[in-house]
Each structure stands twice: as structure tokens, then as C-alpha cells.
Amino acid sequence: MNLLSAENISKNYADRWLFRDLNFGLQQGQRVALVGINGTGKTTLLRILAGIEPGDTGSVSVRKDTRVAFLGQQPVFDENLTVEETIFASQNATLAAIRDYEHVVNDPNHSPNELQRVLELMDAHNAWDYDSQVKQILGRLGILGELLARKVSNLSGGQRKRVALARVLIEEPDVLILDEPTNHLDLDTIEWLENRLASPTLTLLMVTHDRYFLDKVANEIVELDQGRVHRYQGNYSYFVEKKAEREQMETVEVEKARNLLRKELEWMRRQPQARGTKQKARIDAFYETQEKAKTKIGGPQLELSVKTTRQGGKIIEVEHLHKQFGDHVVLNDFSYVFKKKDRIGLIGPNGAGKSTLLNMLTGRLAPDSGTVDAGQTTVFGYYTQTELEFDDSQRVIDIVKEVAEVVEMANGDVVTASQFLQHFQFPPAQQYTLVSKLSGGEKRRLQLLRVLIKNPNFLILDEPTNDLDIITLNILEDFLLNFQGCLLIVSHDRYFMDALVEHVFVLEPGGVMHNFPGNYTDYREWQKEHNTAEYQQQAAKTAKAAAGVAPAATPVAPAPTPAAAPKRKASFAEKKEYETLEADMEKLETEKQQLIEKLSSGTGTPQELADWAARLKKIDSELDEKGERWLELAEIV
Numbered sequence: 001m002n003l004l005s006a007e008n009i010s011k012n013y014a015d016r017w018l019f020r021d022l023n024f025g026l027q028q029g030q031r032v033a034l035v036g037i038n039g040t041g042k043t044t045l046l047r048i049l050a051g052i053e054p055g056d057t058g059s060v061s062v063r064k065d066t067r068v069a070f071l072g073q074q075p076v077f078d079e080n081l082t083v084e085e086t087i088f089a090s091q092n093a094t095l096a097a098i099r100d101y102e103h104v105v106n107d108p109n110h111s112p113n114e115l116q117r118v119l120e121l122m123d124a125h126n127a128w129d130y131d132s133q134v135k136q137i138l139g140r141l142g143i144l145g146e147l148l149a150r151k152v153s154n155l156s157g158g159q160r161k162r163v164a165l166a167r168v169l170i171e172e173p174d175v176l177i178l179d180e181p182t183n184h185l186d187l188d189t190i191e192w193l194e195n196r197l198a199s200p201t202l203t204l205l206m207v208t209h210d211r212y213f214l215d216k217v218a219n220e221i222v223e224l225d226q227g228r229v230h231r232y233q234g235n236y237s238y239f240v241e242k243k244a245e246r247e248q249m250e251t252v253e254v255e256k257a258r259n260l261l262r263k264e265l266e267w268m269r270r271q272p273q274a275r276g277t278k279q280k281a282r283i284d285a286f287y288e289t290q291e292k293a294k295t296k297i298g299g300p301q302l303e304l305s306v307k308t309t310r311q312g313g314k315i316i317e318v319e320h321l322h323k324q325f326g327d328h329v330v331l332n333d334f335s336y337v338f339k340k341k342d343r344i345g346l347i348g349p350n351g352a353g354k355s356t357l358l359n360m361l362t363g364r365l366a367p368d369s370g371t372v373d374a375g376q377t378t379v380f381g382y383y384t385q386t387e388l389e390f391d392d393s394q395r396v397i398d399i400v401k402e403v404a405e406v407v408e409m410a411n412g413d414v415v416t417a418s419q420f421l422q423h424f425q426f427p428p429a430q431q432y433t434l435v436s437k438l439s440g441g442e443k444r445r446l447q448l449l450r451v452l453i454k455n456p457n458f459l460i461l462d463e464p465t466n467d468l469d470i471i472t473l474n475i476l477e478d479f480l481l482n483f484q485g486c487l488l489i490v491s492h493d494r495y496f497m498d499a500l501v502e503h504v505f506v507l508e509p510g511g512v513m514h515n516f517p518g519n520y521t522d523y524r525e526w527q528k529e530h531n532t533a534e535y536q537q538q539a540a541k542t543a544k545a546a547a548g549v550a551p552a553a554t555p556v557a558p559a560p561t562p563a564a565a566p567k568r569k570a571s572f573a574e575k576k577e578y579e580t581l582e583a584d585m586e587k588l589e590t591e592k593q594q595l596i597e598k599l600s601s602g603t604g605t606p607q608e609l610a611d612w613a614a615r616l617k618k619i620d621s622e623l624d625e626k627g628e629r630w631l632e633l634a635e636i637v
Contacts, residue, residue, distance in 0.1 A: 001028045003066050003175050003203055004049060009058030011044055018044055019227040021058070026175065031197070031204040033214050035239070036224035037425050037469045038441030042207045043073065043179055045224065049205065050177045062175075069173035073180050073440065073467070075164035079153040083143060086152050087167050095170060097121040098131050105613055115609055119599045128596060132620060134170050139624075140192050141166050142350070158184035158350060169196070178206040182213055183466050186349045187492055187520070209470055211236050211495040311340060311457045314375035315486055316361060321370035323356060324511070330356050332511030334370070338458075342486045345497045345520060348507035354490045355385070357507070358460055361488075381456030385463050388447040390435045397421065397431040399446055400453065407453045417453075424449055425472055441467040448476070457485035465493040494520050578633040585626050592619045 004026040011018045018041030026032060026049075034042050047053040049060055050070035062068060077086050088099035101118040104110045122128060138144060141162045155163065161184040168176060176197075182190050194216045197204060208214060214221070214236035221232040221239035230246065232239045315338040323331045330353025346354050359365035361372055362382050390399060400417045407415045421431050424445060435443065444467045451459070459480070465473060477499050480487060491497055497504075497520040504523055506514040516523045595616045598604060604612065 003063045006060045009055040032220045033218035034207050034222050037471050039439045040224045067173040068175045069168040071168050071178045077152045084148040094125040094127045097125045097127045137169050176204045182210045312375050312377040317373045319371050321367050323367050329511040334513045343502045344488050345501035345504040346490045352507045379456045381451045381454050381459045383451045383461045388443045394435050395432050403450050404453050460488045462490045581630045
């Protein structure tokens with residue numbers, strides 16, 4: 001069943017056609033990922049399909065009673081609303097009932113009549129289970145407490161993206177259209193989101209560069225290339241294989257067309273000028289061949305390995321680094337001696353202080369205590385999350401030539417700025433385009449180039465994959481694999497990290513840093529098989545508390561190291577706690593149902609109604625806590 005379809009849509013931007021007479025359909029249960037290089041019009045196509053932006057030609061139709069929700073890269077809100085008002089600003093009656101219920105219950109001065117009204121609404125819309133789902137979404141996206149009451153105008157870019165994501169997930173639309181949904185999310189949240197979106201009943205259209213996310217979520221890939229769409233029935237791995245086959249076939253066809261065009265050109269020139277004297281069919285065939293021969297068959301095949309500045313024995317020595325803002329500690333007693341050809345990934349939740357550490361390493365921010373001692377030969381190349389700065393008169397090639405006219409390769413060859421641009425998907429014609437006319441992803445790609453050609457021997461990349469297309473990511477990975485200096489990467493792209501890093505720094509809230517040997521997937525596998533020392537101590541304390549034994553003092557936890565030992569077995573206390581939790585949760589569910597029935601009957605006094613509602617809220621909280629603990633123990637037991 002087709003939920004959304006587009007016929008003959010076209011869009012012209014900055015004096016060029018992004019696509020012409022394009023047809024597209026989305027059926028129920030399809031989870032489609034739209035891929036293509038930056039500037040091909042992926043975001044524009046999503047906006048047209050979502051009804052946000054009109055096409056120059058064609059039409060988009062949505063099946064009757066089908067609800068479509070759109071998440072853009074730069075969400076637009078009513079800046080005067082609070083986060084809570086923004087999230088619940090929906091025509092969904094069930095969501096409105098939950099909004100009113102939460103508002104009344106959290107108001108200590110609510111009237112009995114108001115409470116009775118919202119309870120009846122919750123019951124009428126069968127909204128109790130939905131309320132639990134809403135709380136789970138908000139909790140996983142970190143939208144809790146005072147943040148709900150904050151004005152949207154006071155949010156950071158990452159917070160705005162998470163609020164917008166929460167809103168579209170809570171609305172539970174029939175069709176979900178997402179533009180780079182993983183940007184500004186930490187790794188744990190991305191993994192939670194991909195599990196949620198991998199539902200077989202969900203209808204989804206998305207643009208994302210996260211290849212693990214694509215593999216897990218998408219069941220079809222649509223490539224937008226030179227204004228045409230190519231469909232691949234499968235996930236990202238299948239797409240890579242079939243795209244290579246398609247490009248090989250197209251290369252052969254284009255070469256044949258070019259050879260034929262040479263012969264046909266000679267025939268056209270020999271014939272009389274009057275078109276009527278020539279064979280019309282052959283003339284038409286000539287123009288078709290000419291069009292085919294103009295097809296681009298891939299960019300330049302150039303292996304880039306930039307020559308790095310000579311690196312001495314001393315790279316960077318960090319001793320007892322400490323930094324905090326007010327009472328918030330972002331780094332606590334961190335020491336490390338960087339070695340030649342270190343390839344390190346830095347991971348941690350949003351707000352943990354990853355960018356703060358990078359700024360201290362490069363001297364942009366002073367630590368509260370401790371030292372950062374860089375060697376005299378260490379030359380930094382630092383790619384930050386700040387946007388590219390330029391003036392309106394600058395062209396693409398001007399931005400690169402500001403840094404270097406030519407770039408020396410590791411083998412001694414010299415590459416011009418223009419050749420370097422071509423390798424990163426800026427063809428000669430585009431190199432003289434004004435920077436202001438580039439897409440967001442193209443500007444980020446250009447900003448990255450400026451860092452790479454500075455001849456650094458210590459590259460620090462802070463979220464380099466944001467807004468870059470998959471083709472550029474593959475090119476960047478190849479470039480960095482050949483890079484001979486030190487590499488420190490902050491990224492939420494797990495595929496990118498796995499391809500490039502050899503060990504990871506894990507920065508936890510509170511400023512504790514762990515050094516784990518291995519890539520990101522190695523670390524996650526280790527996490528699944530073994531609990532950290534902190535978690536084991538907490539589990540022991542919980543078990544002892546349940547048995548009535550006072551917990552022992554907590555020793556300092558060691559840094560995690562990968563272990564080859566088999567998965568540990570549950571202790572007697574943990575088995576006992578596991579059984580107790582099951583019984584407790586069953587009792588709470590029974591009590592919850594009884595309270596809902598009491599509240600729905602409306603027979604209680606105003607005070608009783610208020611008490612029942614407060615108890616119901618507490619039960620929901622207890623069920624969430626006990627449920628999480630039960631899941632943790634279930635993996636061991």
C-alpha cells in the first residue's frame with residue numbers, strides 16, 4: 001500500500017537542476033535510506049516529500065488519513081514556547097491528554113475538579129501505557145527535569161535536535177521522514193534509536209551517513225546520483241556491492257557511447273546541412289548517444305598520502321590534568337604520553353567534556369591544574385565543530401589556496417589545490433562556485449580540506465563525519481589510513497571509528513577517563529560480556545542491602561581492560577535479587593491496575609483522588625527502575 005508518492009518532481013537551485021522529472025514512492029513497512037554525495041539534493045527532496053518546500057514541477061500525494069512527521073537538520077520551533085509545550089504541541093488527542101495529566105499532577109495547587117477531568121481523559125484515550133512510552137523516549141534523549149521548563153530559545157544546537165527527535169517519535173506518525181537523525185546524539189542514544197527504528201511495522205525515509213545505522217535500520221537504499229534515482233532492495237552492505245556492479249556496467253556503456261559518438265560525429269559533418277536530407281532516426285540516435293557519452297563515470301582515482309611534518313621523539317605529555325566548570329568536573333587527574341602513530345578514538349556521553357579536552361591539548365583552553373607539554377616538532381591540525389568562515393566574494397578554490405597552492409605527497413609528488421579538491425568530490429566547474437552557494441555538507445567538506453592540507457603531524461578531528469556524505473567518508477577514511485602522524489578522533493560514527501582507531505579513551509561523567517585497547521566495537525563487545533568494576537561493586541552493594549548486610553567501602557575502580565575470561569556467573573545474592581524483583585514488579589503492576597480502576601470510577605474524595613494519582617506516578621517510577629535492574633540481572637542469570 002503506497003502511503004506517499006511523487007510524480008515528475010523537479011527542482012532547480014543556484015542555476016542548476018538538482019533533479020528533473022523524478023518519481024518516488026514509499027509503501028507501508030518500507031524503511032528507505034536516501035544516499036548520495038553532498039549537493040545532489042537529498043535534503044531538498046526530503047523537504048518536498050514532507051510538504052515543507054514546493055517542487056518546481058510535479059506533485060506529491062499522501063494517502064488519506066496518513067500522518068507524516070519530518071525531522072530536519074536545523075529544526076524550526078516557536079522560540080517562545082517551553083520544551084514541554086514544544087514536544088506536546090500536537091493534534092494527537094492521546095498526546096494532549098498526557099500533556100494535561102502531567103501538567104495537573106505536577107502542579108501542587110491543582111484543583112480536584114481539574115484532576116478528575118484529566119484522569120477521565122487519560123482513561124477515555126487509554127493513555128496510561130502511552131504515557132510510559134513517552135517517558136521512556138524523553139529519558140533516553142535526556143529531556144528531563146528543568147530542561148522541560150526551559151525556553152526553546154535557550155537551547156543549544158544539540159538539545160534542539162533531541163527535542164525535535166523526541167517530538168516526532170512521540171507523535172507516532174504513519175510516515176517518518178528523518179534528515180541526519182544521528183547528528184548530535186551520543187553513541188548509546190544512537191544504538192537505542194536504531195533498535196527503535198528497526199521495527200518491521202515502521203514506514204521510514206531517512207538521510208544518514210551512519211553506515212552501521214543504515215545496515216541495522218534500512219531495508220532499501222535509494223541513491224540520488226546526477227538527478228536520477230537508483231533503488232537497491234537491501235541494506236547498506238548489499239548497496240555497496242550492487243553499486244560497484246552498476247558503476248562498472250555504466251563505465252563500459254559510456255565508453256561504448258563515446259567510441260560510437262566519434263563515428264557518428266564524422267557522419268553528421270559529412271552530410272548536407274539541411275536536416276530533411278538526413279535519416280531522422282539516425283539523427284535522433286546521435287543525440288541520444290551524445291547525451292550518454294556526457295555521463296560522468298566517477299571522480300579521479302588518486303591515492304593521497306600527504307607528507308607530514310617530521311615528528312620528534314616527544315609528541316605530547318599530559319600529566320594530572322584537571323578541569324571543572326563550577327561544581328561540574330569534566331576531567332579528573334588525566335595523564336597520558338602520546339606516542340608516534342597513535343590512533344585514538346575519544347568517546348563519552350554528550351556534555352562529558354570531550355571537546356574541552358581537545359581544546360586543552362591544543363592550548364585553546366587552560367586546565368585548572370596539571371600540564372600539557374607538546375613537543376617542539378608537533379604540528380596540530382584541528383578540525384572543530386564551528387562553521388567555516390568566509391566572505392561572500394570567495395570561491396571554493398580561494399578557500400583552499402589561502403592555506404596552500406600545492407600539497408606535497410608522502411612519495412614526493414606534488415598535487416595542486418585543484419587536484420586535491422577533485423579528489424574530495426569538487427569537480428573543476430564547482431571549484432569556481434561561490435562558497436555561499438554550497439550546501440551545508442559541502443561547506444563542512446571544504447572546511448575539512450583546509451585542515452588536511454596544512455601538513456600537520458597530529459590530527460585532531462572533532463565530529464568530522466557530521467553532514468558528510470558516505471562517498472566522502474570513504475575517501476576520508478582512505479586518506480586517514482595513509483596518514484603517518486598521530487590521530488585523535490571524536491565521532492559518533494561507529495563504522496568510521498572502527499576503521500581508523502586502535503584504542504579508545506572512554507570519558508565518563510565526573511571526569512574519569514579509561515584507556516581501552518581496541519576499537520569501538522571491541523569496547524562495546526567487552527561491555528556486553530563484562531560489567532565494569534564500578535557496576536560490579538554497585539550490584540554487590542544492592543544485593544547486600546537486600547539481604548540486610550551493610551555495604552563495604554567502595555575502592556577506586558581500575559580502568560577497564562579487555563579480558564578473555566568467560567562470562568561471569570550470577571552470585572547467589574544476584575539470583576535472589578532477580579527472583580525478588582520479578583515478584584515486586586508483579587505486585588506493583590497489580591496495584592497500578594487497581595489505582596487506574598479507582599481513578600476511573602470517580603468515587604473517591606478529592607483528597608483520595610490526589611493521593612491515588614501521586615501513588616500512581618510513584619509506581620511508574622519504581623517500575624522503570626526495577627525493570628532496568630531486572631534486565632541487567634537477566635543477562636547474568
